[in-house]
Amino acid sequence: QDTSPNPYASSPATSHLTSSTNAGPRMNATFVTLARNSDLWEISRSIRQVEDRFNHAFNYDWVFLNDAEFDDTFKKVTSALTSGKTFYGKIGSEHWGFPSWIDQDRAKKVRNEMREKKIIYGDSVSYRHMCRYESGFFFHHPLMLNYEWYWRVEPSIELYCDIPYDPFKFMADNKKKYSFVLSLYEYVETIPTLWDSVTKFMAKHPEHVAKDNSMAFLSNDGGKTYNHCHFWSNFEIGSLLWLRGQGYTDYFNSLDRDGGFFYERWGDAPVHSIAAALMLPKDEIHWFEDIAYYHVPFTHCPTGEQKRIDGKCHCNPKDNFDWNGYSCTEKYLQVNGRSKPEGWEKEQ
Numbered sequence: 001q002d003t004s005p006n007p008y009a010s011s012p013a014t015s016h017l018t019s020s021t022n023a024g025p026r027m028n029a030t031f032v033t034l035a036r037n038s039d040l041w042e043i044s045r046s047i048r049q050v051e052d053r054f055n056h057a058f059n060y061d062w063v064f065l066n067d068a069e070f071d072d073t074f075k076k077v078t079s080a081l082t083s084g085k086t087f088y089g090k091i092g093s094e095h096w097g098f099p100s101w102i103d104q105d106r107a108k109k110v111r112n113e114m115r116e117k118k119i120i121y122g123d124s125v126s127y128r129h130m131c132r133y134e135s136g137f138f139f140h141h142p143l144m145l146n147y148e149w150y151w152r153v154e155p156s157i158e159l160y161c162d163i164p165y166d167p168f169k170f171m172a173d174n175k176k177k178y179s180f181v182l183s184l185y186e187y188v189e190t191i192p193t194l195w196d197s198v199t200k201f202m203a204k205h206p207e208h209v210a211k212d213n214s215m216a217f218l219s220n221d222g223g224k225t226y227n228h229c230h231f232w233s234n235f236e237i238g239s240l241l242w243l244r245g246q247g248y249t250d251y252f253n254s255l256d257r258d259g260g261f262f263y264e265r266w267g268d269a270p271v272h273s274i275a276a277a278l279m280l281p282k283d284e285i286h287w288f289e290d291i292a293y294y295h296v297p298f299t300h301c302p303t304g305e306q307k308r309i310d311g312k313c314h315c316n317p318k319d320n321f322d323w324n325g326y327s328c329t330e331k332y333l334q335v336n337g338r339s340k341p342e343g344w345e346k347e348q
């Protein structure tokens with residue numbers, strides 16, 4: 001595995017300047033991006049936005065992970081765009097591939113069926129490896145082991161408002177372990193037996209289920225069935241220590257054994273979300289209402305004109321997805337005894 005620091009990083013003579021231009025303590029944190037070389041120009045747009053809206057003042061590191069070697073152009077361009085140190089890692093074959101217990105014929109049959117049914121990414125092998133990697137392995141990559149906090153960034157996202165404070169520090173100061181900006185319902189066809197697996201896990205490991213959990217976010221009937229609500233994991237700020245802990249480890253291994261990453265098309269979003277909702281107390285999950293964000297096809301634009309003016313936001317509040325019937329954010333607020341932000345109805 002290539003864990004060497006990247007050759008395009010700032011020289012030792014100047015690197016002290018980029019340690020942080022923002023006063024105050026830095027967290028042990030990094031951005032993390034899973035990408036292919038061909039994602040270069042789309043991830044470049046994302047990096048530019050993250051740097052302009054936040055990281056130019058904080059200079060957090062950025063870890064790039066890939067199942068193939070990153071090429072020189074990818075490293076050169078992304079290093080030029082980032083203000084912190086950059087690291088480029090190749091994912092080992094033990095974390096990107098079919099585990100031994102998967103029946104290849106059965107998996108292939110499912111992909112063919114999903115192709116016929118036109119289920120999004122239903123026929124893709126690489127998408128399944130990606131979902132499994134994001135679900136169970138990115139936080140174990142050697143380049144990630146030194147960090148306590150991660151912020152996931154995908155290609156082609158947008159940040160519409162300034163982020164004038166450190167969300168990593170917010171997470172640490174407020175004892176949060178997982179966070180989101182958008183939530184929605186998952187396609188049922190991609191996860192028909194995920195809830196069965198989760199139910200099995202809970203019966204086997206009741207010690208990992210938090211007392212004050214968010215089961216009501218996931219289920220409308222006290223846990224019998226899954227309502228398909230999940231936090232959208234293309235944006236996440238979270239605790240790596242939590243993901244590397246015993247609870248999440250037992251959870252992922254249990255799900256992985258059941259084979260749904262390959263016999264269905266389980267996404268890392270419902271997998272992470274269910275873990276957070278069941279194994280963390282409610283108040284360790286945070287909704288970043290103030291982080292204005294886009295990933296195709298949904299937008300989160302903060303409610304309240306003055307907030308948007310102060311944040312130099314460039315999103316149209318009418319594009320905000322939160323109070324749309326397909327969003328689960330209203331349910332999240334209900335579960336937490338909160339109401340929608342004041343003035344939301346005027347900005348529909």
Ligand code: GDP
Pocket residue numbers: 033034035036039065066067068126127130153154155234
């Ligand atoms: P979507 O958001 O669900 O439509 O999926 P994306 O195409 O955005 O993929 C999710 C993340 O995984 C993005 O950061 C991609 O760059 C990355 N990704 C997807 N497939 C692969 C792959 O085969 N190899 C690598 N290295 N990264 C991938």
Ligand code: MN
Pocket residue numbers: 154155234295
């Ligand atoms: Mn994406």
